Amino acid sequence: MEYNKKGPFIHLFQTPLGYYFYDVNTNQIIKINNDIYTILQNYTEECKNNEQILKLYEAGLLKTNRVQKIKHPYTELLPYALKRKVHILILQITQNCNLRCEYCLYSGGYKTRKHQNKRMNWITAKEAIDFLKAHSNEKKKVYIAFYGGEPLLEFELIRKCVHYAQSIMPGKEIEYSMTTNGTLLNKEVIEYLVKNNFKITVSIDGPKEVHDRSRHFADTDKGSFDVILENLRYFREKHLKFYEKNVGFNSVVSTEYNFSCSDDFFKEEELFKDSIFALSGISESFSKNKNVVSSQYMEEEQYELFKLFLSFFSRVNQENVSVLLREYVRHLIGFEQKMKDGVRNELPEIWHRSGPCIPGVVRLFVNAYGDFFPCEKVSELAQICKIGNLKEGFNIEKIENILNIEKETQKECQDCWAYSECTSCVRFCDDCADKNTENILSNCKKIRSSVDETFKDYTVLKELGASLFRKDAETILNSDEKIEITVPIIAIGNLLIGMEKEGEQVAEKVKRQMECMGYRVGILNGNDLINKALSIPKNIIEINKSIKRYELEEKLDLIIMIIPGNIAEISDRLYGDGGAYLYILSQSIAIDGLIVNVPYSEYYFNERQNIKSEIERSGGIKVYLNIVPKYLDIAVSEEENEVDFLTLSSDFVKNKIDMYHAEDVYCVNDFTSLNDLIIELIEELASYVEDVKCEDLKTFNMDIKDVEKCISDIFEKIGLTKDLIQKAKQESIFGNKIRMRARELLIVFFEIERVFNIYFTEEEINDFSFASINSIIECVKKHLKNKSDVINK
Known part of the structure; x- marks a missing residue:
């Protein structure tokens, strides 16, 4: 979208949950209403008179400031940092490789150098390590990475480098790393890497048929999969702890094929359990061709992203989440x-967009000839990227030019809303010979699109309350304050003493019936919680933490809390705890409803409204009275100083309820009455049942025969046209024709659950039940039928 350069420096975007603008000057995302969104879309100077717009101006938003002069804030510090702060040295110890991967930058398919037998000699390697030592005086820890080609072709050189680095930098912590194809990980190499605590990244693309399609040996054209897996199995078997901590993987997935094949392999293969994965696409940098993205790849990747998003709401277990997309979690958190x-008052007059790192300081790549480059991703053929060499040291002028690369595209960058989120650097500028401004600008559209997608994913997940943006469990549980329990809690208490068994029985019956309706329910015994607390003053906080821990671990829709003791006294001698336990637990957590077990008697029937009102008034809790088929003999109880109950039948109590027309009480021993109670509980807790609320979407109450129309209306609300909805009934909603995004299906998913009051299982999610509208409709109908069958029983 083009903006008036004299108008606010913003980027407008919307999701099915709302309207927003990204304020470039303050680096904030602001939610707005539709009216403001429309005004900002068609901004003129007269808009400043609008009351709502005026409030945004008063809050310091909607400024027009642009950066006037390009100068990276680190420019003046470069000479000092390059002299004292270099800390990552990447040594290209060989330009050769024992594999010939078809998509490799050095395969001949790109405008870069090709594989050749050039290796780094010992003198060059030694001088590079000396250079690191001399230019890292103010770094306590340095990093030495071995790069190729395939670095393990020069294993002896690696050993000499490590030994020499340790001998000349005894006071520094040195971390060694390498990226390897894994084919040369023999016993000797593995033992050495473990001994020196290497961080290792192994390149593997997926199962044998996928991996061997591109990664084959140079001399035989044979695939490398079997050799790599054999080496990895030996590695893991001999050094499990080291393997789990220090070995990660890089996977190049071709968008021309499918996504799930490789992803499923990594999820199921024990070798990759809990491993860190970096997903790489086939590079288009310096490429002679553009990548092809198949519809199948797009469909599978977006569905796996949908499952990843659901994992933030504890709806999909981590073992079923895409291994290859876990990097996106770190991206969102970052x-x-x-x-x-980055929140600020406004953009400075003198500044530089995001994108370039500090060349030579953050990373220093030394190739086999001893030439310096900003990192291993740039072309070694481009003179613009060559920032020095071992003989002459750093070329400060070139490094300053790379750091201030925005000067090449100042006019375009100055008015770009992605100014602070740009990822473009010198590797997009060089054309393997000289700088090429067109290369940078040709990448801008893709970068802005990526940033826009991040904005939308982030705001949707944030609005829905994803756990990704909450404090981690340990931080929460270690605090000294009470914590909000987000899952609804129904307490079950007894009016009188001597009814403890009834409380447990009622809890089990309510739990079973709600589970039949698809809810996940857990039972906590309040007596156990109170007994575990160290002292009365700490009871409230400790009980609160225990319940929160239970909520986090069990991932429930409802917690049933059994309250020990009693609420009312029978007499001066039979008074019990007089509601003390209920008070302690209600101070620890917010109780959303209280089922009170009351023994049958004519008196309690006549006084039921007063009993209910008194408990609700004193506790501030919605109360449901359950008449237990037991009669309290007060005279015998007082005489023997022990409660004495006479057991009655459920039919007797149910008939009494009908006779008194007591629709405000229940008898859970009777199935029909229990079902009535469950339905009222569900209706009362409707606002609590889901963590997420799609308030902007219309609420529907449809009969099962109207499921198709209802679901179509929900899809229309998130932006699909009627024509696309018809196509999506038969085809994948993520395919080339529909092109829905994972975040949009996430909204639909929770809205359908809310509208139909159902709960989808993880098995249904994993079975691609949400890949098309028709499959969603069938899934919903199945749930409604099961629910109807339960109620009809």
Whole structure:
């Protein structure tokens, strides 16, 4: 979208949950209403007179400031940092490789150098390590990475480098790493890597048929999969702890094929359990061709992203989440942190967009000839990227130019809303010979699209309350304050003493019936919680933490809390705890409803409204009275100083309820009455049952025969046209024709659950039940039928 350069420096975007603008000057995302969104879309100077717009101006938003002069804030510090702060040295110890991967930058399919037999000699390697030592005086820890080609072709050189680095930098912590194809990980190599605590990244693309399609040996054209897996199995078997901590994987997935094949392999293969994965696409940098993205790849990737998003709401277990997309979790967390850290009053007059790192300081890549480059991803053929060499040291002028790369595209960058989120650097600028401004600008559209997608994913997940943006469990549980319990809690208490068994029985019956309706329910015994607390003053906080821990671990829709003791006294001698336990537990947590077990008697029937009102008034809790088929003999109880009950039949109590027309009480021993109670509980807790609320979407109450129309209306609400909805009934909603995004299906998913009051299982999610509208309709109908069958029983 083009903006008036004299108008606010913002980026407008919307999701099915709302309207927003990204304020470039303050680096904040602001939610607005539709009216403001429309005004900002068609902004003129007269808009400043609008009351709502005026409030945004008063809050310091909607400024027009642009950066006037390009100068990276680190420019003046470069000479000092390059002299004292270099800390990552990447040694290209060989330009050769024992594999010939078809998509490799050095395969001949790109405008870069090709594989050749050039290796780094010992003198060059030694001088590079000496250079690191001399230019890292103010770093307590340095990093040495071995790069290729395939670095293990020069294993002896690696050993000499490590030995020499340790001998000349005894006071520094040195971390060694390498990226390897894994074919040369023999016993000797593995033992050495473990001994020196290497961080290792192994390249593997998926199962044998996928991996061997592109990664084959140079001399035989044979696939490398079997050799790599054999080496990895030996590695893991001999050094499990080291393997789990220090070995990660890089996977290049071709968008021309499918996504799930490789992803499923990594999820199911024990070798990759809990491993860190970096997903790489086939590079288009310096490429002679553009990548092809198949519809199948797009469909499978977006569905796996949908499952990843659901895992933030504890709806999909981690073992079923895409291994290859876990990097996106770190991206979202990093994005939020960057937004928080980057809040400012306005853009400075002198500044530089995001994108370039500090060349030579953050990373220093030394190739086999001893030439310096900003990192291993740039072309070694481009003179613009060559920032020095071992003989002459750093070329400060070139490094300054790379750091201030925005000067090449100042006019375009100055008015770009993605100014603070840009990822473009010198590797997009060089054309393997000289700088090429067109290369940078050709990448801008893709970068802005990616940032826009991140904005939308982030705001939707944030609005829905994803756990990703909450404090982690340990931080929450270690605090000294009470914590909000987000799952609804129904307490079950007894009016009188001597009814403890009834409380447990009622809890089990309510739990079973709600589970039949598809809810996940857990039972906690309040007596156990109170007994575990160290002292009365700490009871409230400790009980609160125990319940929160239970909520986090069990991932429930409802917690049933059995309250020990009693609420009312029978007499001066039979008074019990007089509601003390109920008070302690109600101070520890917010109780959303209280089922009170009351023994049958004519008196209690006549006084039921007063009993209910008194408990609700004193506790501030919605009360449901359950008449237990037991009669209290007060005279015998007082005489023997022990409660004495006479057991009655459920039919007797139910008939009394009907006779008194007592629709405000229940008898859970009777199935019909129990079902009535459950339905009222569900209706009362409707606002609590889901963590997420799609308030902007219309609420529907449809009969099972109207399921198709109802679901179509929900899809229309999130932006699908009627024509696309018809196509999506037969085809994948993520395919080339529909192109829905994972975040949009996430909204639909929770809205359908809310509208139909159902709960989808993880098995249904994993079985691609949400890949098309028709499959969703069938899934909903199945749930409604099961629910109807339970109620009809």
